[in-house]
Amino acid sequence: MKYSRQLVKSSLSAHSWLGIGMAAVLYLIILSGTLVVFHTHIERWEQPLAAEFHEFDAAAVESAFNDYLTTPDNLTPHMYLVFPSDAMPRIKFANEQQGEYRNADGSAGVPAYDDWAHQLSDLHYYLHLPKNIGMILVSAMGVILLALIISGLLAHPSIIKDAFAWRSGSERIYFTDLHNRLSVWGLPFHLMMAFTGAYFGLAGLIILIAAEAFHDGDREAVTRQFFSGDPVVEAQPLQVNIQQPLQYLNANVPDGQLLFMTIHEADSEQRFQEYYVQQPGRLIYSENYRFDMQGNFLNHAGYSDGDLAKQIVYSIYRLHFGNFAGMGSKIVYFLMGLALTVVCVSGINIWLNRRKHEDLLNRLWVAVVWGAPLAITVSAISGVLARWPSVTLFWSVLLAALVLAIIAQPAARFRRQMQLAGILTVFVLLAGYAIQFGLAAAFGAGLLLTCGLLLWALVLAVFVIRSSGAGVGKTG
């Protein structure tokens, strides 16, 4: 493919401006998204003392859930019963505010602490901003990612010719090759993330325009074309029968993975129950089966066999978060997300290396790159060990790292300090976790995250040791 020199030059300029302007925000979104792939595992890790099982006594759970439901303080418009699944082998009762784990016989378990896991997800979904603004901003970053992909492809005419090159040489060449190789081979994944990421906030804008243009401003009318409306029921009791729906699902969807049940309009007499069942081999989040409160089947939402548009829209969530083929797809998404994080960091490193000098900008970038994981770890110490999840603490640590960057010193030294602080906080977190939860830290629900944190500390240690030579690395 022949590109004109002017096109390459101007595309590179656009690529650089977009990257430099948005790198920090993109980095936070990509890093948190990479971790959120393991959201359910983080939730389990946050409360490792909950009983884990796959089989349960449906009659006992129904009776316990009815007790929970009829306790006046618990009742909110939506009530939830989470069933044990492969990713979350626990039973949880929850309302819109809080939840509690239950044992297989329905008896009371431990409180469901998952606030820190949600704090991490909220960083990815909204950057901790008010939800409507944050979601649009994060989705706009999907557009920026797409713009970076387009300009990056146009700016690198030899990207196919150099498809396997990773040259030794200066730090700039090293980062350039790393950036380009990870980008070109990760392109399908990056495109998937950009398009599906853009969907969450931008769909609302499309609906807004379509509603104004074709439905006299009625947004519900547009939404109904994609999401099934509620079934109409009257005079429903508050007591719920879950055994009959479970029998129905066992008989009619034997291969499905039952996730959870929601009682909609729980505080009115139009209440009904909806069961979310994942379908094998399908990307749709679930097929939803609706029952009245006595357990009589009403209908299914039609996400698995309805309109193509409905199926596409309902598939975007799992395609974005990678939770569709068990642990395998999660690991693949985690690694691809990690690669995209490196693409983001190495892009700015190339630009910093191209400058002939080192100044505050180098250290600010170090503060963002190494300060963000440090801030996540510190917020985990507070959120998981002290049960005090704090968005303010996360941003304070990141801000402190940026303020410390003002101290004039080589960026490499500052980076080592940040990495050492990272190692220290990981060990504080792990030690505190082991003291608080004992053997649960090393077995069962805690194992995966504990291993992940140890690995992260090891990676940081390798970075520290490798960069111990004088002058190594003036970038992030």
Added chain:
Amino acid sequence: MMLFVMATAPALCGVGCLYHSWKTAAKGRALVLYGWLLLALSLLSWIQLAGAEYGVVFALVFPAFVAWLMIVVQRRKGRRKTSAPQTVQPMRAPSWRGIGRNIARFIGLFVGLGVAMLLVSVALVMQFPFAANLNLASALLLFPLLWAASVCWFLSSRKPWKVLLLSTVAALVSSLWLLV
């Protein structure tokens, strides 16, 4: 297991062919063709293994791991030259007004192009010959694509006013068609 091997083997061989053609650039054209054909074959095998939906995702993502592995393995073992210790320079006091002006300009431009492309996308997809909801679902692809492309075009153009003018005209025509 057999299906997994049948899915991964063509992908491995396909990336291997592309790699070999890259190594021996002079006689590489046939290998490039074989490489892509094998990757296409692996797509079919993945679909056979995991169904159409998961299969396409895995087929798109799997070759990256193979290629990255080959890149790491073939990398020459020379030590990376490290930068000489730099004298840390104090950063010149930035022009905060200039930075503020540029950020405001970028946000204005980004949001403006977004609104324009939103109107253009919805107007365009409504011309598609599908069902109304499938047309709207197409806007989920078209809108971010047009928005990203217009931002790239503006930033790389030597006459950015042309991009703004065209976008404004397109947005006006679209909004007239949609809302009047």
